[in-house]
Amino acid sequence: MLVAFSHGLADYLWDVFIARFDFWLAFGVMAQLLFTARFLVQWIASERAGKSVMPMAFWFFSVAGGVMTLVYGLVRREPVIIMGQALSVFIYVRNMMLILKERG
Template structure:
């Protein structure tokens, strides 16, 4: 079912499956984290990596990793490409929480 085209999107002329939607969303999430980092740094006037950057990294990596693992694509290059960022993002999020706590200032860190 997850590999079958979504009928109500047929008008686009593209074959879009639920797994592709997960993959697209994950790719947008993973790429969009740089926009979040840019905005936070611009506001702070210095390089800043907000916690939401790490959340977006983890979610985006897991979504694209699941696409390459479980969809009909099952591409080992995609798995390898997303496996390392998933673990590094999880570890970075762990360190951020460990060193700054759960409740930290959104604007200044």
Template sequence: MNQEWMSVLSDPWAVVGLVGQLLFFSRWIVQWAASERIKSSHVPLSFWIISLVGGTLVLIYAIKIHNLVFVLGQLVGVANYSRNIVLIKRARRQVSET
């Protein structure tokens, strides 16, 4: 591994950002597997939770490096992922009450 990559991995904040990006990337695998399981397009709750965790880590990193472009983009995403989690949980609660 070259020196530039090693220096990134030795920076704890860069590792936070990298882990966030890897988590965020991995969410499509979860969605794909869930859809294949039921043979229809499906976005499970776990997709949104992974999105929220990954997006939050990237947001923290963006704040740390003072990158307004990434901060604004991640804020919108984190709000969206949070809202979807709330909507799914609310719908599940309503179904269980009936």
């Protein structure tokens, strides 16, 4: 049973990540990596400050990753991704506008 499961899992992973690899999959992976980078930037900045902070780089990665993920969702016709990112990108840009306004 375990062998059948692991073989089925291997087939699934091969199909999803290797057999279907194309430009848009690479684009989507890059978008996800940008989202990961924003969390790393925020974590490092918070550790250095000794408190929770949101550096401007967090919002740049958020906008870049959000726009790329939205484009990926539109191209792949993924309604869940489209709905999730359409509003998120607006919120990320708005946060950047508020930060820049505060800085004067």
